[in-house]
Amino acid sequence: MKQNQVGYIVTATNVAREMAVLHRLQSVLLRVGALGTLIAMLAGFFLAGRAMRPIRQAWQRQIQFVADASHELRTPLAVIQSNLDIVLDHSDQSVLDNLEWINNAHREARRLAKLVEDLLTLARSDSQTATVQRQPVDLTKLVQHVVELFETIAMAKRLELEADLPGEIHIMGDPDRLHQLFVILLDNACKYTPEGGKVRVTVALERNIAVVQIEDTGQGIAEADVNRVFERFFRADEARHRGTGGVGLGLAIAKWIVEAHQGKIMLQSKLGEGTRVTVKLPVRSAEHAQRPSL
Numbered sequence: 001m002k003q004n005q006v007g008y009i010v011t012a013t014n015v016a017r018e019m020a021v022l023h024r025l026q027s028v029l030l031r032v033g034a035l036g037t038l039i040a041m042l043a044g045f046f047l048a049g050r051a052m053r054p055i056r057q058a059w060q061r062q063i064q065f066v067a068d069a070s071h072e073l074r075t076p077l078a079v080i081q082s083n084l085d086i087v088l089d090h091s092d093q094s095v096l097d098n099l100e101w102i103n104n105a106h107r108e109a110r111r112l113a114k115l116v117e118d119l120l121t122l123a124r125s126d127s128q129t130a131t132v133q134r135q136p137v138d139l140t141k142l143v144q145h146v147v148e149l150f151e152t153i154a155m156a157k158r159l160e161l162e163a164d165l166p167g168e169i170h171i172m173g174d175p176d177r178l179h180q181l182f183v184i185l186l187d188n189a190c191k192y193t194p195e196g197g198k199v200r201v202t203v204a205l206e207r208n209i210a211v212v213q214i215e216d217t218g219q220g221i222a223e224a225d226v227n228r229v230f231e232r233f234f235r236a237d238e239a240r241h242r243g244t245g246g247v248g249l250g251l252a253i254a255k256w257i258v259e260a261h262q263g264k265i266m267l268q269s270k271l272g273e274g275t276r277v278t279v280k281l282p283v284r285s286a287e288h289a290q291r292p293s294l
């Protein structure tokens, strides 16, 4: 022992309680951590599921669209193939002898071309690549022109086709698309109205909104189906419409055209009484620079 070193004091204390508390704290922290991780995982799962729902729905719609489109494309292709098979089997005969089969194939090829064009229009509208021009259009004149196109069809079906058109109404729009829109609506009105019925077209100006109505006294649509007619490939009462040639894309395209013109389209119908389609489009006017409320 050194001279100035007095001695050692050894102290000891019992830390068992603190150790026990620390152990308890450790196990509590572990349990809370595990529970937190579990809750976070479940919440993540739930939130991811919710966030994915619209994507999943869009994906389902896309799958359904492709399935419906393939189904619709298959029918005319099969008809073309079978009719051309018959022509090939009669290769020793003249074209005139096989005219019936050639005509069938030709009719279906035209139907196919129209279907592909409609599908392309909708696909482009989905991908925002479909262009809608903006140029001054006299809506009254455009509707009148479409009505004139349907006069012979109406006459052949003994339908009374009436038009109530005012003077010029100018809107900003795409004349080809608007022509397509009114062809779809008049075609439906004539197609779904039996002989002796009436189709009436009116154009009116309500403040700064051009309102076009196409009314018919046709077979109408059941209440349960009215809200679905703008869906792609939807046909009300399929059996009744078999043979009308439509595939249920017309009104979906019509809706897209109207909305691309910042307009609105509505359909009211009563089974057995008739249908009225109303199209509202904002008119072109310098003083109406703000978008009118439809």
Ligand code: ADP
Pocket (backbone or CB within 6 Å): 184, 188, 189, 192, 193, 216, 218, 219, 220, 221, 229, 234, 235, 236, 237, 241, 245, 246, 247, 248, 249, 250, 251, 252, 274, 275
């Ligand atoms: P389609 O090519 O079958 O006519 P649309 O999309 O134009 O397809 O119309 C969808 C469905 O709405 C039609 O199949 C028909 O059942 C119904 N529909 C549309 N317009 C009329 C109408 N004016 N009168 C009765 N039913 C109609």
